[in-house]
Amino acid sequence: MDPDNRRRYFVVGSVILEIVTPVFRQRLEKDYKGKGLGCLQDFINSKPVIHILFHLRHTNIKCCVDSTNCRNRRKLPLNYSQWDLLYTENPGPPKHHCHCLYTTNNVKLDDLDISLASLILLNCCNLTPNEETLIKELREFKNNYLSHNTKGAITEKEYQTLWNDLMTYVLQLDPSKQDDFIRIQNRPLDDSLCNKYFVCLLDIHKKLEEISDKLESSTAEILTAMNINNGQSNMELLTKLEEILHYVRWQSSKEKTDRHGIKQQHLIQQYKLGQSIFTLHHQTVLPSAVYDDLVGYVTDIVMMDDGRLVVCLPDQDRLLICNTDGSQVDSIDVQGKPWCVTAVNNSTLAVILYDGEFIEMFDINNKLKLKSISLLPMWWWGGITTINNKLVVGDVNRLLIIDHQTGEVVQTIQTGCCPDRLHGSGDRIFYYDYYYNNNNNLYWYSYTDDRHHTLTLSSPPWRMTTLQDGSLYVMCRDGSVQHVSSDGKQYKTVKNLQSTSLYGVIHYNLKQKKLVTIQNKHVTVFNEI
Structure with missing residues (x-):
């Protein structure tokens, strides 16, 4: 898939989920608070609202309460999952079906996605004609460009026609969102967040209901066509059809959603902090030709997706390319001292040189230098990383995002310090402060909220790498490795990865599911359990 088309989808989806949905929630909150109701649950529980929503889900029904206002709708815009999020049915008299049988769940504003929030706004709130029009337009916009967009991509031509409309609709509802538009429009692609948004924006529940309805119809047709004589084979077929139908219905309503409508049940299990995640694969010693016991001789390392290691050897002016067992495959001579390295793709590296003014890019398969990117001035010590197919380097009091x-x-992010030993992961850029490297603070910038965050560790951080669940291993200056939670709020020491080395290197490769460390002259490779 064209990464630019995917990024455009990500930008539009981010606007819908991070700007439009909160605006809808705020407008809903304004409405029910204006009616003297303290929370959404009270509003949803009020008789006029539950009556309206009940008939948005159920048809051909006369309520025992206020039957004169019952409305029979041919189309039911409220689907099963939305109704089940709001209400729970209580036991009642046989054949009695009325909203009086339902109890309101403990639902909060953050539980409402854009579809449900807009539905409640349009049917249960006091809107101006202009607000009603804009909410309908934005709801339709989401349906047209995202709900049925199974490719997760938007072409440049389509983007040019839709972007101005999207901005116009939103800013008419809330003019204060201008800066949010600029921030989101300039953000790089975050693949993991884009995947979550893709799941959220697809109208999965509607599709499941369509499948369920189709199965019900098909079941009836099959049973009519069958010459049922209570034969065993027919009964087995009927049982199987009922099992399939039950499964589809169960799938359509079993998942509760979080604030963006994203499934709470993660496909990747979250690690327990400090738990034993890796088992030793092997350990080897770098040959004397490579390592002569000088502190910091190996300054950086990266594992490629094919399992090869690329090691920075600044005192030899070269990049060593070797297997995980330490056996040498090849090397690339560098005109300067390679200090920090990051992988751009499966075959391309970006390298910062010691005391240099350039980013050098190499093809490791052909051992070719591809280009030099001049950056004046540049804080070469701070390191280099990648985030969303862009390079990131540290400079004095800022991060520079570079199109390689x-x-x-393409973007400058102010930090208020000299960011050192950068590490990009998901939508975050981690670093520590070079000038105050004796403090214990781990910092990171998040694209999601456009803010810098801090976690204070037990020792000054030195190197870091991200595991598959989004948590981090941070190698500290006291030789310890701290396991930092994916939300950056907690950490715990990893006991089986401690070292007496002051300057170690650590790197995890998601595709290989291997962790590699270099401490002194020892290369240790771990397999993920």
């Missing part, structure tokens, strides 16, 4: 194809700085 054009060499242009």
